[in-house]
Amino acid sequence: MPPPADDTALRRLADHIRQRRVELGMNKIDVAKAADITINTYMKLEDGRPVRDLTYGKVETVLNWAAGSCQEVIRGGEPTPVQGLEEGVATSPVTxxxxxxxxxxxxxxxxxxxxxxxxxxxxxxxxxxxxxxxxxxxxxxxxxxxxx
Incomplete structure (x- = not known):
């Protein structure tokens, strides 16, 4: 289990995850299946409850976010989208x-x-x-x- 995060940070992550899921045109079950997690575990994410780091990593992949994006959001940052998944190489826009x-x-x-x-x-x-x-x-x- 990751270190405890405050409720506000977890709510912020939940909002980001929900928004990205909708942008991708996916429902909750789609994301859970693609991430190979249970719907109950996925619901924890959208409810703003903590999950294991491994779960964050699985969901980041489905949402096309760079590894560590969920923890970055919890720390107050933004998720980093990845693009152009070609031959196992992902790029991320850098400002x-x-x-x-x-x-x-x-x-x-x-x-x-x-x-x-x-x-x-x-x-x-x-x-x-x-x-x-x-x-x-x-x-x-x-x-x-x-x-x-």
Whole structure:
């Protein structure tokens, strides 16, 4: 069983699951069967009650969400849809904001590990310069490729 989540977080997950099921044109039994879980277990999800991590994983696959999406929703995030399931490869749309955050976090993590003489302000400033350069690179490449 996963760590306890508050009722609000589980309700939020239930809403996301229900909305996605409807978007896919599936009924509750369809999802339960496709996920290889009982209808009672599936009903726990839509009722906002906790289930095992394995169950979340099975349902994520049926809903075309990336692994870990249910826990991400419980933590306050959003599910990550996957697309283009070809030859066992799934892709997920990544936003510029996601990439920008990841670039900034990677710079911070790297500097914390090796820059003993840098202050927090120095690390933040360098991180901002790297993110700004990354942003400019993305803009220039989009302009060169006609916006793609």
């Amino acid at each position: 510029d904001a996601d990439l920008e955050g990841d670039v900034g976090q990677a710079v911070t993590n790297a500097l914390i590990g090796v820059a003993d003489d840098m202050s927090a302000a120095d690390i933040r400033a360098l991180k901002q310069r790297v993110v700004d350069e990354w942003r400019e690179l993305r803009r220039s490449r989009r302009g060169a490729s006609g916006g793609n």
